[in-house]
Amino acid sequence: MRKLVLIAAATAALSTVAFAQSPPQLPPGEGRDIVAVACSQCHTTNIINIMRKSAAGWREHVYDMFDRGAQVSDTEVDVVVDYLAANFGPGVNVPKFEVAALPDGAGKDLVQQRCGTACHDLTRVVVPRHGRKDWDRVVARMIQVGAPLTADEGKTIAAYLQEKFGEK
């Protein structure tokens, strides 16, 4: 019980360290000008700033935006994806998140080092309670969009999260 309170307190504090607070900025680089114009026709670029994804994850995102009308062409799309992955990829330009105290168990270190550092803090890992299948799906999805994890590490993490942060 004490441990849970500790986590809750830690995560409450953590949720204040977020991308939303940092100003939306597009670092220089090839593709920046396309992103600056094409992506801001419908929304601010803050949405880019608060996410971290691998090239595969960003490609999915850019295709989605193209489907909805974004003016990007076949000759530009790879440049845009590369730019986003280079500047908004896992571990790139992220605030230093505090490491939350987690219950002991196999996978604890992996979660602390990989799930709470590269893209977001641990709040979103330890606060929602997911069912077994749901944790599998969430971890698989994270790997798909760029979490720096092997498939085996993913399994360990999913098992740990199911046990410690599964549905009650």
Add this chain to the structure above:
Amino acid sequence: MKELFKQYLDKGISRRSLTKGLTAAGLTAGAAKTIAQSLAPPAAAQTAAAAPAQIREMKGTGGALFTQQLKAAGVEFIFFNPSTSDSPIFDSLVDESGIQLIKGVQEGAVVAMADGYARASGKLGVVVVASVGLPNAVAQMVNSYKDQIPILVAASSVSQESVGREQMQEYEGIERVTQPMTKWHWMASATTTIAETTRRAVKFATTAPAAPVYLSFPENLLRTEATAQIFDKSLFNVSMKVRPDKLDIEAAARMIIEAKNPLLSIGDEVFQNDAGKEILELAELLGLPVAGQGGSLGFWTKPFPSKHPLYIGPLLRQMRFPGAVDVHLNIGSKHGEQHMPGAKQISMRRDPTSLARGAPVELGMVTDIQLGTRDLIDAVKALATPARLKEIAAERLARTAEFTSKQRKLLDRVIKETPYDGDITMERLGIELEASLERDTIYVNDVDSGKRMDAFMSWGPDDKTYIGTGPNILGWGMAGAFGVKLAKPDRPVVGVVGDGSFLFSGPQPLWSISRYQSPVTIIVLNNRSYNNERNRIWMSGGTQFQAGRDMTCYLGSPDVDYAKTSQAFGVDAEIVKDPRKIQEAVSRAKKANAEGRPYLLDFNLARNGIGAASAWHPAYSVASKRKRMV
């Protein structure tokens, strides 16, 4: 007997009533039938051409005056849900074969059916509902109001002598409930004026900008008899089509000929005035790049051929292509006027109220879109030789085609890279529907993230027809599709709804679809979520995003089986989960439709976007809160 003949010839009574009257007067059934047949009026088309437009006097209840005036106005359907007090309206239809009653079992569905019918036919949709159910109708009236769809909603209210007594179901000022979403509302004050006011309502509803109107009939007035005149529609629903000023059109023609970098944006009024062919001709005549409508709100049609090399996609802010525009011509789009620094804005609109409402407009014209576009084409042709026009168009087309061919290539690549494994994605479904739906399908949609499929499908005057709603007041789609099919029984009609959208209407529209054997295909995009809503909320990076907790949008618990729900209403249905089986399932739906049966496909889809993988939702169990196990 003479009186009977006169009534019949004046169309005051039906042939069945005449025959009945004659037999009552002593004739044999056979003789009565022969006489009735010999008196039958010639085919409608012949009389319309020959006879002068007529005014006839009739005596009847308020209910009969209402329905006979509607019939004379050309109304073929009344969409309804009954109450005790509006029964004189339905009494008057017992012997009337000219008006078909269409029942809906929830007032929102009743309005959405009438609205879908009106969108597809361009005709008036007439609705009669109980006053106590009127607030149910109102949400769907917002769709009609915002998109300028002509519907007439009527309800009976408490008898005049009871007003103010706070009767059991009376609420004061019932007509005001509809005020923000009607152009006009009226409470009848005498039976004698019901026909006249019905005419006025028809005229107000159908005159551009079209809109819902509301009529309230005190119960006693519907029951009381009176004599009144019934006008043929040609005597009051006169053409309100306007043509633009000649000089304005010439000025506009000159501007779009001389422009260095023009842009044409188009909107729903092109569809409403059936001007698709004229717009295409204008665009091709001058090689104008055409921007359409997109996003998740604010449009309900796609009237330009989406595969055309001049079609550049939805109008956005600061378009990368065509870049800095010098002349922006908006034809028929409510949201097409845009402040573009350095550009002259011309706007041709059917609706004067939203013309030049926000952005600066140099040259504004109120016009019927078909007539105005035709005038513009003629003016362009009068101002420049065919050779010069050809030259201008060729140069502009080359620039635009270079852009659109690159866009097309990227689309092909996205299609190629869309996986077949895993859950069905919105992209996959769009691709498969494009491959399997008939080219003349009317695609009726009430979706949010489902709009992502639009890019994979083709639209236009000679292609699939797109009909949705601009404000996306959800719960419209299945009833809307029913109304569209009623208007266009010879076109394939597919109604597409999100799972969220389905639950807003509930399954009630399936009742009408089943009852009236409407062979439509309903597609449910079942992603167990308000998927796009979650994306919009999380996009802002707020607390739900940071905590990874979707407080509001998850729908999958309970996991609703829409196929079973459909079967409960007698509509055959199936669940589809395998991306490779989509086309087979669509074929089964098409076969059912061909046989005259509706069909529902419950597509189990992947969620997409931010937070898509999670099924987390705030749990709460009332059962576990009990202290007494009851």
